Amino acid sequence: MRQLTEQTQLWEKVRSELSQVLPSDIYQSWFTDLVCLEANGENIVLGVQNAFTAYWINDNYLDLLAKSFQAELGHPVTVKISNDFPTESEEAPKEEPSVAPVRERLVTETPRPKASSAKKSGEANLNPRNTFENFVIGSNSQLAHAASIAVAHSPAGAYNPLFLYGETGLGKTHLMHAVGHHILQNRPDARVVYLSSEKFTNEFISAIQENTLTKFRQRYRNVDVLLIDDVQFLSGKERIQEEFFHTFNDLFESQKQIFLSSDRPANEIAKLESRLVSRFQWGLVTDIQAPDFETRAAILRKKALQHNYDISDEVLHFIAKHIVKNIRRLEGALIKVCSYSSLTGKPLNIATCEQLLSDVLMEAAKQQLNIDTIQKKVAEYFELRHSDMLSRRRPAHIAVPRQIAMYLSRELTKHSLQEVGEAFGGRDHGTVIHACKQVDNLVEQDDSVRHSVEYLKSILSK
Numbered sequence: 001m002r003q004l005t006e007q008t009q010l011w012e013k014v015r016s017e018l019s020q021v022l023p024s025d026i027y028q029s030w031f032t033d034l035v036c037l038e039a040n041g042e043n044i045v046l047g048v049q050n051a052f053t054a055y056w057i058n059d060n061y062l063d064l065l066a067k068s069f070q071a072e073l074g075h076p077v078t079v080k081i082s083n084d085f086p087t088e089s090e091e092a093p094k095e096e097p098s099v100a101p102v103r104e105r106l107v108t109e110t111p112r113p114k115a116s117s118a119k120k121s122g123e124a125n126l127n128p129r130n131t132f133e134n135f136v137i138g139s140n141s142q143l144a145h146a147a148s149i150a151v152a153h154s155p156a157g158a159y160n161p162l163f164l165y166g167e168t169g170l171g172k173t174h175l176m177h178a179v180g181h182h183i184l185q186n187r188p189d190a191r192v193v194y195l196s197s198e199k200f201t202n203e204f205i206s207a208i209q210e211n212t213l214t215k216f217r218q219r220y221r222n223v224d225v226l227l228i229d230d231v232q233f234l235s236g237k238e239r240i241q242e243e244f245f246h247t248f249n250d251l252f253e254s255q256k257q258i259f260l261s262s263d264r265p266a267n268e269i270a271k272l273e274s275r276l277v278s279r280f281q282w283g284l285v286t287d288i289q290a291p292d293f294e295t296r297a298a299i300l301r302k303k304a305l306q307h308n309y310d311i312s313d314e315v316l317h318f319i320a321k322h323i324v325k326n327i328r329r330l331e332g333a334l335i336k337v338c339s340y341s342s343l344t345g346k347p348l349n350i351a352t353c354e355q356l357l358s359d360v361l362m363e364a365a366k367q368q369l370n371i372d373t374i375q376k377k378v379a380e381y382f383e384l385r386h387s388d389m390l391s392r393r394r395p396a397h398i399a400v401p402r403q404i405a406m407y408l409s410r411e412l413t414k415h416s417l418q419e420v421g422e423a424f425g426g427r428d429h430g431t432v433i434h435a436c437k438q439v440d441n442l443v444e445q446d447d448s449v450r451h452s453v454e455y456l457k458s459i460l461s462k
Protein backbone atom coordinates (compact mmCIF):
# COMPACT_ATOMS: atom_id res chain seq x y z
CA MET A 1 0.00 0.00 0.00
CA ARG A 2 2.84 2.32 0.92
CA GLN A 3 4.49 1.68 -2.41
CA LEU A 4 1.24 2.48 -4.16
CA THR A 5 0.96 5.80 -2.38
CA GLU A 6 4.53 6.73 -3.23
CA GLN A 7 3.90 5.80 -6.80
CA THR A 8 0.80 7.99 -6.94
CA GLN A 9 2.61 10.86 -5.29
CA LEU A 10 5.51 10.58 -7.72
CA TRP A 11 3.15 10.62 -10.67
CA GLU A 12 1.23 13.58 -9.27
CA LYS A 13 4.48 15.54 -9.01
CA VAL A 14 5.54 14.67 -12.53
CA ARG A 15 2.10 15.43 -13.87
CA SER A 16 1.93 18.74 -12.13
CA GLU A 17 5.32 19.63 -13.63
CA LEU A 18 4.06 18.66 -17.09
CA SER A 19 0.93 20.74 -16.66
CA GLN A 20 3.16 23.76 -16.05
CA VAL A 21 5.34 23.29 -19.09
CA LEU A 22 3.01 21.94 -21.74
CA PRO A 23 0.44 24.01 -23.61
CA SER A 24 -2.84 23.46 -21.81
CA ASP A 25 -4.68 21.86 -24.77
CA ILE A 26 -1.91 19.28 -25.12
CA TYR A 27 -1.91 18.55 -21.43
CA GLN A 28 -5.70 18.24 -21.36
CA SER A 29 -5.79 16.05 -24.47
CA TRP A 30 -3.15 13.54 -23.58
CA PHE A 31 -2.16 13.59 -19.92
CA THR A 32 -5.21 14.01 -17.73
CA ASP A 33 -6.38 10.38 -18.03
CA LEU A 34 -2.95 8.85 -17.50
CA VAL A 35 -2.38 6.86 -14.33
CA CYS A 36 0.77 5.36 -12.93
CA LEU A 37 0.50 1.55 -12.93
CA GLU A 38 4.01 0.77 -11.86
CA ALA A 39 7.04 2.68 -10.59
CA ASN A 40 9.61 0.12 -9.82
CA GLY A 41 13.18 1.46 -9.73
CA GLU A 42 14.00 2.28 -13.31
CA ASN A 43 10.76 1.02 -14.78
CA ILE A 44 7.72 3.19 -15.00
CA VAL A 45 4.50 1.95 -16.56
CA LEU A 46 1.77 4.48 -17.25
CA GLY A 47 -1.68 3.40 -18.26
CA VAL A 48 -4.48 4.95 -20.21
CA GLN A 49 -7.62 3.25 -21.45
CA ASN A 50 -8.01 5.13 -24.68
CA ALA A 51 -5.98 3.22 -27.21
CA PHE A 52 -5.25 6.22 -29.35
CA THR A 53 -4.02 8.26 -26.43
CA ALA A 54 -1.65 5.44 -25.56
CA TYR A 55 -0.46 5.27 -29.12
CA TRP A 56 0.01 9.00 -29.38
CA ILE A 57 1.87 9.37 -26.11
CA ASN A 58 4.03 6.42 -27.01
CA ASP A 59 4.96 8.04 -30.28
CA ASN A 60 5.42 11.61 -29.14
CA TYR A 61 5.91 12.07 -25.45
CA LEU A 62 7.95 9.15 -24.21
CA ASP A 63 11.20 11.13 -24.08
CA LEU A 64 9.55 13.99 -22.33
CA LEU A 65 8.00 11.68 -19.72
CA ALA A 66 11.30 9.89 -19.14
CA LYS A 67 13.09 13.20 -18.64
CA SER A 68 10.43 14.45 -16.25
CA PHE A 69 10.62 11.28 -14.14
CA GLN A 70 14.39 11.46 -14.20
CA ALA A 71 14.28 15.05 -12.96
CA GLU A 72 12.05 13.96 -10.07
CA LEU A 73 13.89 10.72 -9.17
CA GLY A 74 17.44 11.75 -9.94
CA HIS A 75 18.18 8.71 -12.12
CA PRO A 76 17.30 7.62 -15.66
CA VAL A 77 14.13 5.60 -16.14
CA THR A 78 12.36 3.69 -18.88
CA VAL A 79 8.76 4.69 -19.40
CA LYS A 80 6.23 2.42 -21.04
CA ILE A 81 2.65 3.11 -21.92
CA SER A 82 -0.02 0.48 -21.51
CA ASN A 83 -3.59 0.60 -22.66
CA ASP A 84 -4.36 -2.73 -21.18
CA PHE A 85 -5.48 -2.52 -17.60
CA PRO A 86 -8.81 -3.08 -15.88
CA THR A 87 -11.38 -0.44 -15.13
CA GLU A 88 -12.83 -0.44 -11.64
CA SER A 89 -15.68 -2.65 -12.73
CA GLU A 90 -13.44 -5.23 -14.31
CA GLU A 91 -11.67 -8.04 -12.56
CA ALA A 92 -8.01 -7.69 -11.72
CA PRO A 93 -5.84 -9.10 -14.48
CA LYS A 94 -4.22 -12.46 -13.98
CA GLU A 95 -1.04 -11.27 -15.58
CA GLU A 96 1.06 -8.17 -15.32
CA PRO A 97 -0.38 -5.26 -17.30
CA SER A 98 1.05 -5.69 -20.73
CA VAL A 99 2.87 -2.85 -22.27
CA ALA A 100 1.70 -1.78 -25.66
CA PRO A 101 4.16 -0.04 -27.88
CA VAL A 102 2.85 -2.08 -30.77
CA ARG A 103 0.42 -0.17 -32.88
CA GLU A 104 -1.98 -2.97 -33.69
CA ARG A 105 -2.68 -3.64 -30.07
CA LEU A 106 -3.66 -0.07 -29.59
CA VAL A 107 -6.19 0.07 -32.35
CA THR A 108 -9.35 -1.18 -30.80
CA GLU A 109 -12.92 -1.34 -31.90
CA THR A 110 -15.65 0.19 -29.85
CA PRO A 111 -19.14 0.46 -31.20
CA ARG A 112 -20.70 3.71 -32.15
CA PRO A 113 -18.69 6.49 -30.57
CA LYS A 114 -20.26 9.89 -30.93
CA ALA A 115 -17.79 12.10 -32.70
CA SER A 116 -18.01 14.93 -30.22
CA SER A 117 -17.91 12.78 -27.11
CA ALA A 118 -15.43 10.28 -28.46
CA LYS A 119 -12.46 11.53 -26.48
CA LYS A 120 -14.38 12.27 -23.30
CA SER A 121 -15.87 8.82 -23.05
CA GLY A 122 -12.33 7.46 -23.02
CA GLU A 123 -13.42 4.40 -24.95
CA ALA A 124 -14.12 5.55 -28.45
CA ASN A 125 -11.82 4.34 -31.11
CA LEU A 126 -12.32 7.03 -33.71
CA ASN A 127 -9.64 9.55 -32.92
CA PRO A 128 -11.52 12.83 -32.46
CA ARG A 129 -8.74 14.70 -34.23
CA ASN A 130 -9.05 12.61 -37.39
CA THR A 131 -11.74 14.70 -39.06
CA PHE A 132 -12.10 16.07 -42.57
CA GLU A 133 -11.60 19.58 -41.19
CA ASN A 134 -8.18 18.58 -39.86
CA PHE A 135 -7.10 16.89 -43.07
CA VAL A 136 -4.88 18.95 -45.35
CA ILE A 137 -5.53 18.09 -48.98
CA GLY A 138 -2.55 17.92 -51.31
CA SER A 139 -2.10 16.58 -54.80
CA ASN A 140 -0.90 13.37 -53.14
CA SER A 141 -4.24 12.79 -51.42
CA GLN A 142 -6.76 14.63 -53.56
CA LEU A 143 -8.48 11.59 -54.99
CA ALA A 144 -8.39 9.65 -51.72
CA HIS A 145 -9.93 12.63 -49.97
CA ALA A 146 -12.61 13.13 -52.62
CA ALA A 147 -13.51 9.43 -52.52
CA SER A 148 -13.72 9.51 -48.71
CA ILE A 149 -15.96 12.56 -48.84
CA ALA A 150 -18.20 10.80 -51.36
CA VAL A 151 -18.45 7.74 -49.12
CA ALA A 152 -19.13 9.90 -46.06
CA HIS A 153 -21.94 11.70 -47.88
CA SER A 154 -23.38 8.66 -49.52
CA PRO A 155 -22.44 5.43 -47.75
CA ALA A 156 -22.83 2.31 -49.88
CA GLY A 157 -23.35 4.55 -52.89
CA ALA A 158 -21.07 4.58 -55.89
CA TYR A 159 -17.87 3.59 -54.08
CA ASN A 160 -18.33 0.31 -52.34
CA PRO A 161 -15.94 -0.93 -51.22
CA LEU A 162 -13.52 1.94 -51.07
CA PHE A 163 -10.01 0.54 -51.07
CA LEU A 164 -7.31 3.00 -50.04
CA TYR A 165 -3.67 2.05 -50.14
CA GLY A 166 -0.46 3.85 -49.37
CA GLU A 167 2.59 3.69 -47.22
CA THR A 168 2.62 4.07 -43.49
CA GLY A 169 1.81 7.40 -41.87
CA LEU A 170 0.23 9.06 -44.89
CA GLY A 171 -3.32 9.53 -43.63
CA LYS A 172 -5.26 6.35 -44.46
CA THR A 173 -6.54 5.89 -40.92
CA HIS A 174 -7.21 9.61 -40.68
CA LEU A 175 -9.51 9.46 -43.70
CA MET A 176 -11.25 6.30 -42.45
CA HIS A 177 -11.98 7.94 -39.12
CA ALA A 178 -13.12 11.11 -40.85
CA VAL A 179 -15.65 9.05 -42.80
CA GLY A 180 -16.81 7.42 -39.56
CA HIS A 181 -17.18 10.76 -37.78
CA HIS A 182 -19.06 12.30 -40.65
CA ILE A 183 -21.52 9.44 -40.95
CA LEU A 184 -22.11 9.43 -37.20
CA GLN A 185 -22.69 13.17 -37.20
CA ASN A 186 -25.44 12.77 -39.76
CA ARG A 187 -26.79 9.54 -38.37
CA PRO A 188 -25.86 9.12 -34.72
CA ASP A 189 -27.57 5.73 -34.62
CA ALA A 190 -25.50 4.30 -37.49
CA ARG A 191 -23.45 1.27 -36.54
CA VAL A 192 -19.96 2.29 -37.55
CA VAL A 193 -17.21 -0.14 -36.72
CA TYR A 194 -13.52 0.57 -37.14
CA LEU A 195 -10.83 -1.99 -36.50
CA SER A 196 -7.62 -3.34 -37.92
CA SER A 197 -7.65 -6.62 -39.81
CA GLU A 198 -5.32 -7.90 -37.14
CA LYS A 199 -7.91 -7.27 -34.47
CA PHE A 200 -10.52 -8.90 -36.66
CA THR A 201 -8.20 -11.91 -36.82
CA ASN A 202 -7.64 -12.01 -33.07
CA GLU A 203 -11.33 -11.76 -32.33
CA PHE A 204 -12.08 -14.51 -34.79
CA ILE A 205 -9.54 -16.79 -33.13
CA SER A 206 -10.99 -16.02 -29.68
CA ALA A 207 -14.48 -16.69 -31.01
CA ILE A 208 -13.39 -20.11 -32.22
CA GLN A 209 -11.69 -20.90 -28.93
CA GLU A 210 -14.62 -19.71 -26.86
CA ASN A 211 -17.26 -21.16 -29.12
CA THR A 212 -18.82 -17.77 -29.78
CA LEU A 213 -18.62 -17.67 -33.55
CA THR A 214 -22.31 -16.85 -33.94
CA LYS A 215 -21.91 -13.79 -31.77
CA PHE A 216 -18.79 -12.76 -33.65
CA ARG A 217 -20.62 -13.04 -36.96
CA GLN A 218 -23.64 -11.15 -35.73
CA ARG A 219 -21.38 -8.40 -34.57
CA TYR A 220 -19.59 -7.79 -37.84
CA ARG A 221 -22.31 -8.73 -40.28
CA ASN A 222 -24.81 -6.32 -38.75
CA VAL A 223 -22.98 -3.06 -39.11
CA ASP A 224 -23.82 -0.13 -41.36
CA VAL A 225 -20.25 0.87 -42.04
CA LEU A 226 -17.23 -1.38 -41.67
CA LEU A 227 -13.86 0.37 -41.65
CA ILE A 228 -11.04 -2.16 -41.77
CA ASP A 229 -7.48 -0.90 -41.50
CA ASP A 230 -4.35 -2.65 -42.73
CA VAL A 231 -5.91 -5.53 -44.66
CA GLN A 232 -2.43 -6.63 -45.71
CA PHE A 233 -2.37 -8.52 -42.41
CA LEU A 234 -4.85 -10.99 -43.89
CA SER A 235 -1.97 -12.30 -45.98
CA GLY A 236 -1.53 -16.04 -45.68
CA LYS A 237 -4.32 -16.46 -43.11
CA GLU A 238 -6.66 -18.77 -44.94
CA ARG A 239 -9.39 -19.23 -42.39
CA ILE A 240 -9.60 -15.54 -41.64
CA GLN A 241 -9.79 -14.78 -45.33
CA GLU A 242 -12.65 -17.22 -45.63
CA GLU A 243 -14.45 -15.57 -42.73
CA PHE A 244 -13.75 -12.11 -44.03
CA PHE A 245 -14.99 -13.12 -47.47
CA HIS A 246 -18.41 -14.03 -46.00
CA THR A 247 -18.52 -10.90 -43.85
CA PHE A 248 -17.73 -8.85 -46.92
CA ASN A 249 -20.41 -10.56 -49.00
CA ASP A 250 -23.09 -10.18 -46.35
CA LEU A 251 -22.38 -6.51 -45.91
CA PHE A 252 -22.08 -5.83 -49.58
CA GLU A 253 -25.32 -7.62 -50.39
CA SER A 254 -27.14 -5.70 -47.68
CA GLN A 255 -25.75 -2.50 -49.17
CA LYS A 256 -23.57 -1.56 -46.26
CA GLN A 257 -20.45 0.50 -46.77
CA ILE A 258 -17.05 -1.17 -46.56
CA PHE A 259 -13.88 0.91 -46.43
CA LEU A 260 -10.56 -0.93 -46.51
CA SER A 261 -7.01 0.29 -46.18
CA SER A 262 -3.75 -1.42 -46.98
CA ASP A 263 -0.10 -0.58 -47.35
CA ARG A 264 -0.15 -1.87 -50.95
CA PRO A 265 -2.61 -2.58 -53.77
CA ALA A 266 -4.78 -5.66 -53.16
CA ASN A 267 -3.17 -7.61 -55.99
CA GLU A 268 0.24 -7.08 -54.39
CA ILE A 269 -0.76 -8.59 -51.07
CA ALA A 270 0.98 -11.94 -51.03
CA LYS A 271 -1.18 -14.97 -50.36
CA LEU A 272 -4.46 -13.17 -50.55
CA GLU A 273 -7.16 -15.30 -52.17
CA SER A 274 -8.03 -14.08 -55.63
CA ARG A 275 -11.74 -13.87 -54.79
CA LEU A 276 -10.87 -11.35 -52.07
CA VAL A 277 -8.50 -9.46 -54.36
CA SER A 278 -11.27 -9.13 -56.92
CA ARG A 279 -13.85 -8.04 -54.34
CA PHE A 280 -11.48 -5.45 -52.94
CA GLN A 281 -11.29 -4.03 -56.44
CA TRP A 282 -15.03 -3.98 -57.10
CA GLY A 283 -15.59 -0.43 -55.94
CA LEU A 284 -13.06 2.36 -56.05
CA VAL A 285 -9.36 1.75 -55.55
CA THR A 286 -7.32 4.81 -54.81
CA ASP A 287 -3.90 5.50 -53.39
CA ILE A 288 -2.33 8.09 -51.20
CA GLN A 289 1.23 9.17 -51.81
CA ALA A 290 3.86 11.02 -49.82
CA PRO A 291 3.04 14.73 -49.76
CA ASP A 292 5.13 17.33 -51.59
CA PHE A 293 6.95 20.13 -49.80
CA GLU A 294 4.08 22.62 -49.95
CA THR A 295 1.62 20.10 -48.55
CA ARG A 296 4.05 19.12 -45.79
CA ALA A 297 4.46 22.76 -44.84
CA ALA A 298 0.67 23.26 -44.89
CA ILE A 299 0.17 20.20 -42.66
CA LEU A 300 2.76 21.50 -40.20
CA ARG A 301 1.14 24.94 -40.18
CA LYS A 302 -2.24 23.41 -39.43
CA LYS A 303 -0.87 21.17 -36.68
CA ALA A 304 1.05 24.08 -35.15
CA LEU A 305 -2.15 26.08 -35.06
CA GLN A 306 -4.08 23.22 -33.48
CA HIS A 307 -1.48 22.81 -30.77
CA ASN A 308 -1.09 26.55 -30.31
CA TYR A 309 2.60 26.46 -31.18
CA ASP A 310 4.42 29.60 -32.05
CA ILE A 311 6.87 28.44 -34.69
CA SER A 312 8.87 30.45 -37.19
CA ASP A 313 8.58 29.82 -40.93
CA GLU A 314 12.27 29.02 -40.98
CA VAL A 315 11.89 26.12 -38.53
CA LEU A 316 8.67 24.96 -40.11
CA HIS A 317 10.30 24.84 -43.55
CA PHE A 318 13.32 23.09 -42.13
CA ILE A 319 11.13 20.25 -40.80
CA ALA A 320 9.05 20.11 -43.99
CA LYS A 321 12.20 19.95 -46.09
CA HIS A 322 13.81 17.10 -44.19
CA ILE A 323 10.94 14.83 -43.22
CA VAL A 324 9.39 13.75 -46.45
CA LYS A 325 8.03 10.26 -46.11
CA ASN A 326 5.68 10.07 -43.22
CA ILE A 327 3.22 12.58 -41.84
CA ARG A 328 3.21 10.89 -38.45
CA ARG A 329 6.94 11.58 -38.22
CA LEU A 330 6.43 15.10 -39.48
CA GLU A 331 3.99 15.77 -36.67
CA GLY A 332 6.20 13.96 -34.16
CA ALA A 333 9.12 16.21 -35.12
CA LEU A 334 7.00 19.34 -34.74
CA ILE A 335 5.84 18.26 -31.30
CA LYS A 336 9.34 17.34 -30.26
CA VAL A 337 10.93 20.66 -31.15
CA CYS A 338 8.01 22.71 -29.81
CA SER A 339 7.84 20.76 -26.53
CA TYR A 340 11.56 21.32 -26.10
CA SER A 341 11.19 25.01 -26.67
CA SER A 342 8.27 25.25 -24.28
CA LEU A 343 10.04 23.14 -21.63
CA THR A 344 13.30 25.03 -21.74
CA GLY A 345 11.88 28.43 -22.60
CA LYS A 346 14.48 28.71 -25.36
CA PRO A 347 13.54 29.97 -28.82
CA LEU A 348 14.01 27.47 -31.61
CA ASN A 349 16.64 27.79 -34.26
CA ILE A 350 17.90 25.50 -37.01
CA ALA A 351 20.92 24.30 -35.00
CA THR A 352 18.66 23.17 -32.14
CA CYS A 353 16.31 21.45 -34.58
CA GLU A 354 19.22 19.64 -36.22
CA GLN A 355 20.27 18.39 -32.83
CA LEU A 356 16.81 17.40 -31.64
CA LEU A 357 15.92 15.67 -34.88
CA SER A 358 19.29 14.10 -35.58
CA ASP A 359 17.88 10.52 -35.72
CA VAL A 360 15.17 11.32 -38.22
CA LEU A 361 17.49 13.45 -40.31
CA MET A 362 20.08 10.71 -40.47
CA GLU A 363 17.50 8.21 -41.60
CA ALA A 364 16.26 10.58 -44.28
CA ALA A 365 19.80 11.12 -45.51
CA LYS A 366 20.38 7.36 -45.68
CA GLN A 367 17.24 6.90 -47.73
CA GLN A 368 18.35 9.49 -50.27
CA LEU A 369 21.66 7.78 -50.66
CA ASN A 370 20.14 4.38 -51.26
CA ILE A 371 18.38 4.77 -54.59
CA ASP A 372 21.45 6.33 -56.10
CA THR A 373 23.66 3.57 -54.76
CA ILE A 374 21.25 0.91 -55.98
CA GLN A 375 21.24 2.41 -59.47
CA LYS A 376 25.03 2.55 -59.57
CA LYS A 377 25.51 -1.00 -58.30
CA VAL A 378 22.92 -2.43 -60.66
CA ALA A 379 24.40 -0.52 -63.62
CA GLU A 380 27.88 -1.72 -62.69
CA TYR A 381 26.73 -5.33 -62.36
CA PHE A 382 25.03 -5.34 -65.78
CA GLU A 383 27.86 -3.31 -67.34
CA LEU A 384 25.67 -0.34 -68.11
CA ARG A 385 26.04 3.35 -67.46
CA HIS A 386 24.36 5.02 -64.51
CA SER A 387 22.53 7.23 -67.00
CA ASP A 388 20.86 4.12 -68.49
CA MET A 389 18.97 3.76 -65.23
CA LEU A 390 17.38 7.15 -65.77
CA SER A 391 16.95 7.08 -69.52
CA ARG A 392 13.83 6.34 -71.54
CA ARG A 393 15.62 3.74 -73.69
CA ARG A 394 13.82 0.44 -73.83
CA PRO A 395 15.99 -2.34 -75.23
CA ALA A 396 15.67 -5.36 -72.96
CA HIS A 397 19.32 -5.34 -71.88
CA ILE A 398 18.65 -1.92 -70.33
CA ALA A 399 14.95 -2.16 -69.46
CA VAL A 400 15.23 -5.31 -67.33
CA PRO A 401 18.19 -4.09 -65.21
CA ARG A 402 16.35 -0.79 -64.76
CA GLN A 403 13.28 -2.68 -63.56
CA ILE A 404 15.46 -4.68 -61.21
CA ALA A 405 16.90 -1.47 -59.82
CA MET A 406 13.37 -0.11 -59.26
CA TYR A 407 12.36 -3.36 -57.61
CA LEU A 408 15.40 -3.24 -55.32
CA SER A 409 14.71 0.40 -54.49
CA ARG A 410 11.27 -0.64 -53.29
CA GLU A 411 12.56 -3.64 -51.41
CA LEU A 412 15.55 -2.05 -49.76
CA THR A 413 14.52 1.53 -49.10
CA LYS A 414 11.49 3.16 -47.61
CA HIS A 415 10.91 5.43 -50.58
CA SER A 416 7.39 5.68 -51.92
CA LEU A 417 6.47 4.46 -55.38
CA GLN A 418 6.33 8.06 -56.51
CA GLU A 419 9.79 8.85 -55.17
CA VAL A 420 11.28 5.76 -56.77
CA GLY A 421 9.66 6.73 -60.07
CA GLU A 422 11.04 10.23 -59.79
CA ALA A 423 14.54 8.95 -59.07
CA PHE A 424 14.39 6.89 -62.27
CA GLY A 425 14.17 9.77 -64.68
CA GLY A 426 10.78 11.09 -63.58
CA ARG A 427 8.64 8.02 -64.16
CA ASP A 428 5.22 7.70 -62.57
CA HIS A 429 4.36 5.32 -59.76
CA GLY A 430 2.43 3.01 -62.13
CA THR A 431 5.68 2.29 -63.96
CA VAL A 432 7.31 1.29 -60.69
CA ILE A 433 4.42 -1.02 -59.78
CA HIS A 434 4.70 -2.59 -63.23
CA ALA A 435 8.48 -2.99 -62.87
CA CYS A 436 8.11 -4.69 -59.49
CA LYS A 437 5.55 -7.13 -60.87
CA GLN A 438 7.73 -7.92 -63.87
CA VAL A 439 10.70 -8.64 -61.65
CA ASP A 440 8.56 -10.78 -59.34
CA ASN A 441 7.53 -12.85 -62.36
CA LEU A 442 11.05 -13.06 -63.77
CA VAL A 443 12.44 -14.14 -60.41
CA GLU A 444 9.97 -17.03 -60.43
CA GLN A 445 10.53 -18.03 -64.03
CA ASP A 446 14.14 -17.26 -64.81
CA ASP A 447 16.98 -18.66 -62.71
CA SER A 448 19.56 -16.18 -63.97
CA VAL A 449 17.39 -13.21 -63.02
CA ARG A 450 16.75 -14.75 -59.61
CA HIS A 451 20.48 -15.20 -59.00
CA SER A 452 21.22 -11.65 -60.12
CA VAL A 453 18.53 -10.21 -57.88
CA GLU A 454 19.68 -12.27 -54.91
CA TYR A 455 23.30 -11.34 -55.44
CA LEU A 456 22.51 -7.62 -55.81
CA LYS A 457 20.31 -7.74 -52.73
CA SER A 458 23.07 -9.33 -50.73
CA ILE A 459 25.72 -6.80 -51.70
CA LEU A 460 23.38 -3.85 -51.23
CA SER A 461 22.19 -5.00 -47.83
CA LYS A 462 25.72 -5.17 -46.41
Ligand SMILES: Nc1ncnc2c1ncn2[C@@H]1O[C@H](COP(=O)(O)OP(=O)(O)OP(=O)(O)O)[C@@H](O)[C@H]1O
Binds near residue numbers: 130137331
Ligand atom coordinates in the same frame (compact mmCIF):
# COMPACT_ATOMS: atom_id res chain seq x y z
N1 LIG B 1 -3.28 15.17 -45.04
C1 LIG B 1 -3.15 15.21 -43.72
N2 LIG B 1 -3.49 16.31 -43.03
C2 LIG B 1 -3.34 16.37 -41.69
N3 LIG B 1 -2.85 15.35 -40.94
C3 LIG B 1 -2.52 14.23 -41.58
C4 LIG B 1 -2.66 14.09 -42.98
N4 LIG B 1 -2.25 12.86 -43.33
C5 LIG B 1 -1.86 12.25 -42.20
N5 LIG B 1 -2.02 13.07 -41.14
C6 LIG B 1 -1.68 12.76 -39.75
O1 LIG B 1 -0.55 11.91 -39.76
C7 LIG B 1 -0.66 10.90 -38.78
C8 LIG B 1 -0.55 9.54 -39.43
O2 LIG B 1 -1.69 9.31 -40.26
P1 LIG B 1 -2.49 7.93 -40.29
O3 LIG B 1 -2.43 7.26 -38.96
O4 LIG B 1 -3.82 8.19 -40.86
O5 LIG B 1 -1.56 7.13 -41.30
P2 LIG B 1 -1.77 5.72 -41.99
O6 LIG B 1 -1.60 5.94 -43.44
O7 LIG B 1 -3.05 5.10 -41.53
O8 LIG B 1 -0.55 4.89 -41.44
P3 LIG B 1 -0.42 3.31 -41.14
O9 LIG B 1 -0.26 2.63 -42.46
O10 LIG B 1 0.81 3.25 -40.31
O11 LIG B 1 -1.66 2.86 -40.46
C9 LIG B 1 -1.98 11.13 -38.08
O12 LIG B 1 -1.75 11.89 -36.92
C10 LIG B 1 -2.78 11.94 -39.08
O13 LIG B 1 -3.72 12.78 -38.45
